[in-house]
Amino acid sequence: MDKKVIGIIGGGQLGRMLTEPAIKLGFDVVVLDPTPNCPAAQVGAQQIEGSWKDAAKIAELIERSDFVTIEIEHIDVGALEQFKDKPINPSPDTIKLIQDKYNQKVFLKDNQLRTADFSEITSEDKALEVFEKFGGSMILKSKTDAYDGRGNEVVKSKEDLEKALNKFSGFGLYAERLVDFQCELAVMVAKDFRGNIKSFPVVETVHRRNICEEVYAPARISEEIEVQATSLAERLVAKLDGAGIFGVELFLDRNGEVLINEIAPRVHNSGHYTMDGCETSQFEQHIRAISGMKLADTTLTTPTAMVNILGEREGPVELQGVNEAKQIPGVSVYLYGKTPTKIDRKMGHINATAGTIEEAMNNAKEARRLISI
Structure with a gap:
């Protein structure tokens, strides 16, 4: 009987550490990753070379897989949504929700799950208003593509706020009250x-x-x-x-x-x-x-x-x-x-x-x- 195939979008260290137990459990593994001989490929995964945001490559991975998952959430979710019949986990809807950190916060609030106070930032005036509302201590965050500290700036003064807004150069931002x-x-x-x-x-x-x-x-x-x-x-x-x-x-x-x-x-x-x-x-x-x-x-x-x-x-x-x-x-x-x-x-x-x-x-x-x- 043919082995079932686990498809993983991303073949970095998390993909590598997923590949090893998957193989021990009797699965074959295929990963999509842009880096030749990525970490997952080094421990037995087959690799499709390409971007996590390349819809055609994502489709190729899904077609070769029985079960599909991710090691990184910064992917083209639209490409996943074309495959309603495949077990893709977590679901594309969940990935899309979590990709946008502001939407995450709204989801938490709507479901009465405790989180820090937050506010969308749509202009410099709004940023200043929120800064004062949060007592002059907040963290300014990019809604998307932020991880390991990228896209986050702690703001504790008006000078910090000006620098942070210049660094982000545009909006698609939100702010959270700093938690003590x-x-x-x-x-x-x-x-x-x-x-x-x-x-x-x-x-x-x-x-x-x-x-x-x-x-x-x-x-x-x-x-x-x-x-x-x-x-x-x-x-x-x-x-x-x-x-x-x-x-x-x-x-x-x-x-x-x-x-x-x-x-x-x-x-x-x-x-x-x-x-x-x-x-x-x-x-x-x-x-x-x-x-x-x-x-x-x-x-x-x-x-x-x-x-x-x-x-x-x-x-x-x-x-x-x-x-x-x-x-x-x-x-x-x-x-x-x-x-x-x-x-x-x-x-x-x-x-x-x-x-x-x-x-x-x-x-x-x-x-x-x-x-x-």
């Missing part, structure tokens, strides 16, 4: 074809330059906050159409309230710890969810810390220190096969398991110090 948070949290929530939901543990994330750099699993929070965060994330995902993993990013504010920051309709950086810390990884669970298989156990088996390996220079990859890092107890190093290295480019990640989350994070950070890429 204790910490940032995230929950990976899996949903299958039948609407069954299974969440991974709540984790604590640390961002620098708006990029996730560290993840603590479990989060260092009370059981009450964990229940609040999980419930909020699951209520959100239940209202979204389609199957798969959804990465829900959250704030825990100074009043002990959990608010939704934003949603990713896919596997997520803050879930990489699951590869070593849970009974099932987020990547295997996503493949199960989008292919009609039963969702697997998401239990955390041991405290696990994740540290990203970000590029620190521009140029060819010159890898050093990986073998030394792997000698640290409980440390696993995952490299993505990307080249060249660039400042803040995600080149890999480190997971470390230990008896306590503090020990795990110390070991992960020590491993990171040893690695140069």
Whole structure:
């Protein structure tokens, strides 16, 4: 019998980490990615070379696939909408909703899901009005094509506001009141074809330059906050159409309230710890969810810390220190096969398991110090 084919739009590191469990589960994998010999192709995926926004290439991928998913949401959704008979997950409607971060916020508000105050910005006068309404402290965001800090500007003065508006040079913007948070949290929530939901543990994330750099699993929070965060994330995902993993990013504010920051309709950086810390990884669970298989156990088996390996220079990859890092107890190093290295480019990640989350994070950070890429 021919193997079923999983089609993935995007063949970067997430596509790579989806390909590996898909093959183990007995699927063939085909990815669409513009980079020759992309990370997913290096671990057994067939590759269609082309843009994620090329409707003809997307159609080719879908025609070759039994199940279709994404590793990146910045794609041509219109091309997906032509294929009503194919299981495309998450649904094109959900991808379209999440592509526009302002529409995300409206969706959250309409569904009584807690999030920061926000307002559309349609002119300089409106920007100034909102800045004053939010107490002189807000974040200005591009509605679309914003990720890993791109398209976000913190505004704490009128000079900041002027610079931010000049940088964006046009509108298609909205503003959010800056949340005074204790910490940032995230929950990976899996949903299958039948609407069954299974969440991974709540984790604590640390961002620098708006990029996730560290993840603590479990989060260092009370059981009450964990229940609040999980419930909020699951209520959100239940209202979204389609199957798969959804990465829900959250704030825990100074009043002990959990608010939704934003949603990713896919596997997520803050879930990489699951590869070593849970009974099932987020990547295997996503493949199960989008292919009609039963969702697997998401239990955390041991405290696990994740540290990203970000590029620190521009140029060819010159890898050093990986073998030394792997000698640290409980440390696993995952490299993505990307080249060249660039400042803040995600080149890999480190997971470390230990008896306590503090020990795990110390070991992960020590491993990171040893690695140069």
